[in-house]
Amino acid sequence: MAIFDKFKALNDVHEQLKSVGQSPSSLLFDEIISPTEAVLNGRRTILLGTNNYLGLTFDDASIEKGIEALRGQGTGTTGSRIANGSYDGHKELERELAEFYGMKDAILYSTGYMANLGAIGTLAGRDDYLLIDADSHASIHDACKLSDAQVIRFRHNDPVNLAKKLERLADKPGEKLIVIESIYSMLGDTSPLKEMIAVKNKYGASLLIDEAHSLGVMGANGRGLCELAGVEDEIEFVTGTFSKSIGTIGGFLISNVPGLDIVRLASRPYMFTASLPPSVVATARQALSRVPGATELRTKLWDNATQLYAGLKNAGFDLGPQVSPIVAIRMQNPQKAVALWNGLLEAGLYTNLALPPATPSGWFLLRSSISAAHSSQQIALAVELCTRIGRELGLIPCPLTQGASVEMMNVGTRRKEASEDTSIDKDEAMAQA
């Protein structure tokens, strides 16, 4: 039908992916066994791409709380809180979130995507300016479409470029809201937060940070990059999600700015969608209560991340710039990227295949996300499989192929370099944990 003609290019890519193996958007798991294992096409498969950072999706206490709420309050709220009213759990979870972050107020949204849509799209109005990082998540770009503000991009993680943009706006009236992410979802790199805050303060702007990938992951109490950097008092707005470390679904906006409550009445993604079901709220509350004390889980998560990053780097893969619970192999050849992803699936390892334009700099990415629930044996197996298939595809050097004598001469040097790199990465990661 003609109405679908505009999707031809997209469909061609999808068909091409299917013609050489699986398509990421069509995968169907037969069974989910645990936070780190599933059955896919009849094969037991390690899950290394589910953002389940603390591994809490099968947490007994969360499941019990969810069942209790299901039995006590039913399966859903069947409407928005503006129309149908709030449940006790919604208000309690908002209170607990504000307390957890040490901020005045919190507003729940039904997903993390909608939290960004609702927060960014509402906070910046017609005469305001949104300054967004060039590598922003799709939810931030979509929020900009919802906002009437003028949207200005700055170069990824570049405070100097941000300062230039703000300098040019210095004599313009209107609020300036900078939007950044703590950990960027494709390469796992973190924002230079202190430098960003210095620029924000210099030009009298406000800052919203999306802590989606750092909640539970960074900081002594798991509050994210702002806690780790010791700058929580200098942040105006934080958004986040329950769909990663918290192991369920939902999103939130937190702030110390007085008067946040009015956003509920102006935020269309809050007003015109059903609120979170009681069972989801109950599981989120239980999981959130575990985060401050989950030091061992955070340590294990960063140990696993360091093990995977070091293993893949030593094998010769081109990775993102730093150790992170997101580890991405960067490739320029789309056929090899697709072949690596398919080869790993066939070998029993599930990762994410990320393609341009959703990726920075046009890279083809094999993206992994690590969990505290992974065993070191699972991580070792992941490294082994990536290395074996990466060599078969010519993505990384094979020590036993031609030129072996030269390779042998280089091994000592390369091992030494890798060892040095690894020690630096490990130190950074442990500091973060």
Added chain:
Amino acid sequence: MADKRSSAGNMLEDPVYLEIVQQLRPHAQATANISPDTIILTDLGMDSLAIMDFVFDLEDALDLTIPEHRISEVKSISDLVDAVYKLQEGA
């Protein structure tokens, strides 16, 4: 700033046009034919990421900011020249 604009029909000597062409070269396909009527999205072999990088380079070169909605209104290079002059005039 409007007085810097070349008279109509003389786009090939316009300083903004020449700057745009210079900044486009590293991002466009080597064989791409660049003229005022060139459609940036389709005629230069550039994807959306390459276009974003080109815009950053152009902003630095001209010391101005091109907001998203202005970029989305631009189709041809001559559209971009017009958009730059309007921004320089404060419109």
